[in-house]
Amino acid sequence: MVLENQDNRNLWEKIGxxxxxxxIWMKWxxxxxxxxxxxxxxxxRFDMExxxxxxxxxxxxxxxxxxxxxxxxxxxxRVIYSxxxxxxxxxxxxxxxxxxNGGIYYDSYxxxxxxxxxxxxxxxxxxxxxxxxxxxNAFADLITMIKKGQANGWRxxxxxxxxxxxxxxxxxxxxxxxxxxxx
Amino acid sequence: MTVMNFVYGFIVLLAAFIxxxxxxxxxxxxxxxxxxxxxxxxxxQFLDIFKALxxxxxxxxxxxxxxxxxxxxxxxxxxIFIPVAGFEAFPNMxxxxxxxxxxxxxxLGMAMSAAxxxxxxxxxxxxRALTNMVAYDVPLMIVIFTLIFAFDTASVxxxxxxxxxxxxxxxxxxxxxLGGIVAFIALFGMLGKKPFDSFIAPAEIASGPMVEYGxxxxxxxxxxxxxxxxxxxxxxxxxxxxxxxxxxVYAIKYAILYTLVNIIxxxxxxxxxxxxxxxxxxxxLVFAIIQGxxxxxxxxxxxxxx
Numbered sequence: 001m002v003l004e005n006q007d008n009r010n011l012w013e014k015i016g017x018x019x020x021x022x023x024i025w026m027k028w029x030x031x032x033x034x035x036x037x038x039x040x041x042x043x044x045r046f047d048m049e050x051x052x053x054x055x056x057x058x059x060x061x062x063x064x065x066x067x068x069x070x071x072x073x074x075x076x077x078r079v080i081y082s083x084x085x086x087x088x089x090x091x092x093x094x095x096x097x098x099x100x101n102g103g104i105y106y107d108s109y110x111x112x113x114x115x116x117x118x119x120x121x122x123x124x125x126x127x128x129x130x131x132x133x134x135x136x137n138a139f140a141d142l143i144t145m146i147k148k149g150q151a152n153g154w155r156x157x158x159x160x161x162x163x164x165x166x167x168x169x170x171x172x173x174x175x176x177x178x179x180x181x182x183x
Numbered sequence: 184m185t186v187m188n189f190v191y192g193f194i195v196l197l198a199a200f201i202x203x204x205x206x207x208x209x210x211x212x213x214x215x216x217x218x219x220x221x222x223x224x225x226x227x228q229f230l231d232i233f234k235a236l237x238x239x240x241x242x243x244x245x246x247x248x249x250x251x252x253x254x255x256x257x258x259x260x261x262x263i264f265i266p267v268a269g270f271e272a273f274p275n276m277x278x279x280x281x282x283x284x285x286x287x288x289x290x291l292g293m294a295m296s297a298a299x300x301x302x303x304x305x306x307x308x309x310x311r312a313l314t315n316m317v318a319y320d321v322p323l324m325i326v327i328f329t330l331i332f333a334f335d336t337a338s339v340x341x342x343x344x345x346x347x348x349x350x351x352x353x354x355x356x357x358x359x360x361l362g363g364i365v366a367f368i369a370l371f372g373m374l375g376k377k378p379f380d381s382f383i384a385p386a387e388i389a390s391g392p393m394v395e396y397g398x399x400x401x402x403x404x405x406x407x408x409x410x411x412x413x414x415x416x417x418x419x420x421x422x423x424x425x426x427x428x429x430x431x432v433y434a435i436k437y438a439i440l441y442t443l444v445n446i447i448x449x450x451x452x453x454x455x456x457x458x459x460x461x462x463x464x465x466x467x468l469v470f471a472i473i474q475g476x477x478x479x480x481x482x483x484x485x486x487x488x489x
Contacts, residue, residue, distance in 0.1 A: 019234040023227065044219040049211075052227055057390035060397030063238070087398040088239040 009149050020063065020089060021146040024053045024139070027062035027086070029079055032069010034095035034129050041132040051139055059085040064142070067121075069129070070098035072110045076118060077177050080168060083119050090154045091122045093142060096129050103128060117167045120153030184273065192263035192272035199262050199413040200406065204228045206438055207409060210445045217449045232405045240398030243300045247395075250296020251403050257288030258410045265417045266340035268426060268433035277339045279327055279422075286414060289407070290316065293392060300395035308391020311382035311456045312375075318460040319372030319379070322467035326362040329475045330355060330422060333485040339418065343426030356423040358485075361474040365467040366423045370440075372463065373415040376448035381456045416441050 009017065028038060041048050042055065056062045059082040071079060083092065094115050097103040102113035115121055122145065125138045145151040157164060168175050208228040215222025224230075242248050264285065266277045294313060297305040331337045334345055346353045356363025372379040383391045396404055420426060420433075420440055427433025454462065477483055 016234075016237040019230055019237055023230040023234040025231075047215070047220040047222075049215060049223045050221050052223055052230060055385075057385040058394050058397075060395055061390070061393070061401055063234075087241070 007149055013149070017089075017146055017149055021143045022052045024051070024064055024143070024146075025056040025062050026053060026064045026066055027056055027059050027082065028066045028068060029075075029082065030066075030068050031071065031075050032067075032096065032098060034066075034068030037095075037129050037132055037135060038066070038068065041135050046132045046136055048136065048139065051136075051143060053139060059083070060087065062086055063089070064091045064093055066093050066095065067099055067115060068095045070103060070105050070111050071115065073112060073172055074110075076112055076168075077172060077175055080119060080175055081177060088154050089151075091142065091146070091151050092119060092153060093123045093125065093138060094121045095125050095135075096127055098128075100124055100126065112171060118164060118171070120157045120164070122151045122153040188273050191270075195265070195267060195270075195272050196259055196262050196410075199265070199267075200409055202434065202437075203409045203413040204232065206441055207412070209438075210442055213442060213445060214449050217446065228405075228409075232402055232409075235402030235405060236399055238398035238402075240400050243395060246299030247296050247400075250292050250294075250299055251400055252292075254289045254292030254296060255403050255407050257285060257290075257292055258407050258414070261285040261289065261414050262410050265414055266343065266421060266426075267417070268428065268430045269340055269344060270430075271340055275338070279331065279337045279339060279418075282339065282414070282418065283324075286411075289411065293404075293407070297392035297395075302395045304388045304390075304394040305392050307388050308382050308394065311388075312392060314456055315372055315375075315379055315382055315459060318463040319369040319467075322365050322463060322471040323369040323373075325468070325471040325475055326359075326365050327422065329359070329362060329471075329478050332475075333478050339421045340426070343421040346425040347428050351425075354423065354425040359474055359478065361470040361477075363423050365471045365474070366419050367444075368463075368467050370415065370419045370444055371448060372459070373419075374412055374444060376444055377451040378448075378454045379459050380448075381453055381459060384453065412441075416444075 028035060030038070040046060048054075059065070063086075065079075065083055065086065067079065083090070094100070098105060098111075099115040099121070102108070102111065105111040106113055112118065123138055123142050125134055127134055130138070142151065165175075205225065205228070208223070208225045211227060212222035212225060261282055263272045264277055264281055271277050290313075294309045297309045330342060334342055336342060342355075346355055351357060354363070356366065371377075375383055381387075383393065388394075393401065393404060416437060420437055424436060424440060427436055478485060
């Protein structure tokens with residue numbers, strides 16, 4: 001992703017980013033093993049609600065999409081669908097080494113190696129898997145990035161839509177999800 | 184009816200929103216303490232609402248958009264008729280029937296909008312919400328009719344005023360204990376608190392009616408939810424717990440009632456919708472009918488106190 005350091009937001013966007021930074025609703029995309037690290041992060045030991053974060057039920061309501069681990073080409077289609085259903089501004093946090101370079105599945109025929117070729121990732125959390133401390137630290141970083149206006153992945157996706165779409169098509173052949181029960 | 188009435192109405196609306204939203208935030212902290220967490224900031228609910236209003240939003244057709252506006256308009260119209268500690272923005276119009284019918288406009292707007300989104304989860308959520316409404320409304324309305332019969336008035340502020348001056352013993356919940364229990368249980372159903380929250384159930388039906396709302400629509404729904412909570416808690420407080428002689432007393436009693444409901448709800452599991460209906464028709468309905476018969480035929484609790 002591209003970090004834009006110059007701050008050319010107007011006052012309204014700055015106020016909006018203040019609200020966005022302090023109230024983050026998440027949609028967990030829990031196919032990988034990272035999902036198991038989220039309940040302790042949410043419950044009484046680490047308590048992410050202190051930072052104003054909470055889980056939401058659908059992508060439409062959410063601000064942050066959490067990709068918790070490896071993605072097979074079949075689940076990647078669902079992730080792209082979910083991401084495109086979310087409302088701007090939206091952010092993606094990717095968990096663990098699987099989303100960075102494939103992790104232990106780097107030579108698998110069925111999984112993708114590098115997530116940010118397909119959707120714009122704002123923040124990676126390294127580790128296999130990251131502990132709740134690491135996740136909390138990353139969320140604190142995400143809040144700082146949103147406040148400073150540096151989490152611009154969603155804008156980057158709009159500006160470079162053709163590039164992302166081409167990568168998606170190269171890997172998946174088609175992004176349409178077929179209705180497996182009715183076709 | 185002058186311009187000042189509308190100004191007062193607007194003030195009531197604004198105060199209701201700010202007070203209830205702050206109270207919701209405090210109650211999120213109370214919930215967190217029950218779960219041994221630290222909890223969010225007390226103004227977190229404001230941040231959430233303004234964040235949602237800031238985000239972009241898409242439409243699912245004009246029914247979806249119009250339903251949100253209709254629901255919010257209906258609920259806002261209801262709030263200005265709610266008497267707060269004897270103060271009424273529009274005097275002599277705080278009838279129970281006015282409030283319950285205007286509240287239905289808001290409820291139906293929400294149902295229409297959610298169904299207009301075309302998502303099956305939303306339809307399931309709406310059907311559950313309306314079933315839930317039928318369940319709690321029957322016992323509650325029987326008790327409210329009993330009150331109207333007993334006091335010969337349907338005005339919320341007059342019923343509230345009749346309970347004042349005798350301390351706790353004057354409250355309808357104490358004079359008519361079975362009716363008070365019914366009203367308190369019905370308040371859980373009205374607010375959608377556990378155990379009667381099967382229509383929002385995030386893990387089962389992906390938050391039900393709210394499933395397709397995002398951004399600004401969701402922000403409107405949050406504002407609507409806060410105002411609806413204000414109406415429902417105010418109604419039960421004025422009718423059964425004596426209202427308040429001053430704004431301060433009213434606010435304190437309101438906060439205690441809402442927090443109590445929240446605390447009890449946090450240690451409850453969730454009823455399935457058919458269990459909720461069976462429960463309401465088995466326990467509170469019987470209580471309500473017994474209370475009605477007692478008031479009509481024996482007259483206990485109406486004027487015979489001390």
